Amino acid sequence: MKTIKEDWNAMAQAYEEFNNSPDSYSYNIEWPAIKKMLPDLTGKKILDIGCGTGIFTFLLEEYNPSKITGLDLSESMLAIAKQKAEQRNSKATFIVGDASYTDQYVNEKFDLIFSSTTSHYIENLDKLFESMKKCMEDNGHIILSIIHPIYSSMYPIEHGDTFPKDEEWHIRYLDKSVRAYIQPWIEYNDRYEKRLSKSYHHFFSDYVNAINKAGLTICQIEEPMPPESWKNESKESYEGYMETPTFMIMKLKRCKLP
Numbered sequence: 001m002k003t004i005k006e007d008w009n010a011m012a013q014a015y016e017e018f019n020n021s022p023d024s025y026s027y028n029i030e031w032p033a034i035k036k037m038l039p040d041l042t043g044k045k046i047l048d049i050g051c052g053t054g055i056f057t058f059l060l061e062e063y064n065p066s067k068i069t070g071l072d073l074s075e076s077m078l079a080i081a082k083q084k085a086e087q088r089n090s091k092a093t094f095i096v097g098d099a100s101y102t103d104q105y106v107n108e109k110f111d112l113i114f115s116s117t118t119s120h121y122i123e124n125l126d127k128l129f130e131s132m133k134k135c136m137e138d139n140g141h142i143i144l145s146i147i148h149p150i151y152s153s154m155y156p157i158e159h160g161d162t163f164p165k166d167e168e169w170h171i172r173y174l175d176k177s178v179r180a181y182i183q184p185w186i187e188y189n190d191r192y193e194k195r196l197s198k199s200y201h202h203f204f205s206d207y208v209n210a211i212n213k214a215g216l217t218i219c220q221i222e223e224p225m226p227p228e229s230w231k232n233e234s235k236e237s238y239e240g241y242m243e244t245p246t247f248m249i250m251k252l253k254r255c256k257l258p
């Protein structure tokens with residue numbers, strides 16, 4: 001996790017700029033699907049795990065929770081989130097912590113635990129879901145937006161510190177090797193130094209088995225489509241997403257006792 005933390009500290013500003021652009025996947029693809037899955041959040045407590053610069057933290061705050069907390073490994077990402085919170089007069093609070101051990105950083109339970117594109121940086125999914133469950137109210141929910149297993153299977157296989165070539169971006173679904181690649185927010189931005197990011201590729205079955213093992217159940221799964229407007233406005237992005245979808249979003253709750 002130390003390497004991942006250093007990586008995100010170095011990329012924080014580039015990430016913020018990229019994900020707040022007009023064609024942001026976060027706003028145009030993820031968020032419309034997430035909104036359909038949200039329970040009533042009025043007066044509820046929300047925990048945003050792997051909150052980064054607070055993109056979804058502030059979107060969730062618009063639903064009038066009584067409390068909203070963001071947790072992330074990167075101090076630089078949280079510095080941006082805190083600055084935005086001050087500018088917005090937001091009540092969101094932010095803490096530094098490892099998503100695998102969330103329950104060690106918070107000492108209360110939440111009605112909604114949310115996380116976006118964090119799980120592929122965590123090797124042990126069992127720990128992730130066990131920790132989430134410890135932090136949720138009995139009638140609470142988890143909404144987890146993951147990098148689609150088809151997409152993470154396309155990430156190039158790690159081979160030292162060498163940057164991958166374009167032809168290395170191809171699907172190897174049943175290969176569990178560590179992946180290494182250049183994130184889009186720095187690959188296409190000459191103002192930032194190119195660097196490798198590393199992550200894991202989890203099968204869909206890995207998620208289902210870890211969820212079941214933690215005593216959770218899946219209520220709903222969404223595989224969001226790109227905006228129809230992109231067919232004309234951003235045809236390359238539209239066709240690329242239709243071929244290899246980036247997101248899968250799951251809504252979870254506790255299993256009912258027999």
